Amino acid sequence: MPELPEVEIVKRSLKNNIENKKIKKVIIKNRNLRFKIHKKFENILKGKFIINVQRFSKYIILTLDNNSYCLIHLGMSGTLHILNNNKKKVITNLSFYHSPNLPKKHNHVHIIFDKFKIIYNDPRRFGFLKLIETPNKLRGFFSNYGPEPFDETFNISYLKSKLNYKSKNIKNYLLDQKFVSGIGNIYASEILFNSKINPQRSSGHLTQEDYKNIIFFSKKVLNNSIKKGGSTIQNFKNTKGYSGSFQKEFKVYDRENEKCLKKNCKGIIKKIVISNRSTFFCDLCQK
DNA sequence: AAGAGGCCCTGATAGC
DNA sequence: TGCTATCAGGGCCTCT
Missing domain, CATH: 3.20.190.10 (MutM-like, N-terminal)
Incomplete structure (x- = not known):
């Protein structure tokens, strides 16, 4: 969860x-x-x-x-x-x-x-x-864990040192706690959508601009979610007490076949499996 | 050595 | 209704 x-x-x-x-x-x-x-x-x-x-x-x-x-x-x-x-x-x-x-x-x-x-x-x-x-x-x-996205050491030179020349796709890197700590399957898809990066992109081919976007949106997506009280996937009637609402803000996660929410994008959200985990993205605006 | 895939476990849901 | 198959937000381990 x-x-x-x-x-x-x-x-x-x-x-x-x-x-x-x-x-x-x-x-x-x-x-x-x-x-x-x-x-x-x-x-x-x-x-x-x-x-x-x-x-x-x-x-x-x-x-x-x-x-x-x-x-x-x-x-x-x-x-x-x-x-x-x-x-x-x-x-x-x-x-x-x-x-x-x-x-x-x-x-x-x-x-x-x-x-x-x-x-x-x-x-x-x-x-x-x-x-x-x-x-x-x-x-x-x-000591085996990478920095959190909020950590100042999660910066461009760090990403470059870890990702340069690597063939592993960027989505798997975001899930890899040795690379960055705290991101899971939902937020990995959300961060890449915001960053306009295709989750299958080989990490070694990312640009400086991509690095900047990953750093910026990792913080932003996680912070937004914390502000909304996190995500509650399973919804129950008569819910009282603490229950997050960030799931209402998912742009891609669990939105297979729905319209891309990016302005002026005509894309349809796709679901694929990467390393046995569901991955959601728009193949029109995520390149 | 890096990277892909299997596996741990229960429960909710979809399809027949 | 009741069966079976599939899938689920994590992460360690094994195999290639």
Whole structure:
């Protein structure tokens, strides 16, 4: 599900709720996520204060009061829910995939605080929670990741150094977290549409102008989405609580056979598969 | 070594 | 209605 903007929205809500709160207890119903949750996970979290909530790329980073960290990655279908301890009612829903009510199944991890609890739900179990023991190990973990589009190091000379003479198509590069962090399948299509670049273009053949557009629109598309509260693909009736609206602004994603929205363009949006992922673009205005 | 594709998993939807 | 096939926002691993 979640790309950088969605994770950013979840992080902000989470930050408001759990920063400087003490973890009373952790209950794990199912350890078999993308990676098996460590057997000491519950004991290590128990009694710790969460002194900071941050995000890098698609990861939520909880800093604990002993300078260790708990990473949360939502994978494709992970959601977080904040529930009142007693009434079992959802207080705040950090959901972008499900209805705002707590799903009945797949509530794998319960992190219990004094007056409320956080529940990690994930039907497909592509997400994971991971403990990192020290600041050094945290740096090590993220050292394999490229800069976020907002980072000043994501600039023309960086793109040139990474993309020059490369045959891999540009869409795959945007999805490659070692190249740039936080972009997923939806925003890759959107960024390339805005940049007027065909997703199949071989990266080595991009021009300076293309680099500039990729840098500019990566920031712009992600920022716009954050402003709109992210994207909620699955829409439910009677939706309450947090639910993004950026999907209403998709220019190409999930718009196969619809008209290109670029002014004066007569194109029809095409859907192709690149490395097993759906890719949407207009072959008239994206060259 | 770079790059393409398979695979992990469940659930929603489309088509018959 | 009920079956089956296809697809889904991520990312690691393997093979060529």
